[in-house]
Amino acid sequence: MPPLPKKQLSKSKQRSRAAHYRFKPIAVSECPQCHSPRLPHQVCPECGSYGGRQVLPKPEEKT
Template sequence: MAVPKKRVSKQRQRKRRTHYKATPPTLIPCPQCGDPHPPHRVCPTCGTYRHAQRVETDLT
């Protein structure tokens, strides 16, 4: 079983974790209305996906 030989200092531990960052969500503009939405998802504003109306919304 793996056991550390020496205690890891806070500085060394934090240096190792500097690359663990939260990434912002990927958003693309909707071709119909221009509002940002996640790729491969129905646009929540206009309800279109791949240039076709998929969901009824208040705007449609």
């Protein structure tokens, strides 16, 4: 088989394939400690906790 398509894809065929490449919104999860939005599988930037324990030193300044 030659590495060339025998027929040119129709526009509807191209578009129906492109329908699977939809833009996905960024996943945001809630921190169980301070309930602030954070990225999943990452240390919370607000309280510095991950996996139910303190990973980073707690930020002292409070607003």
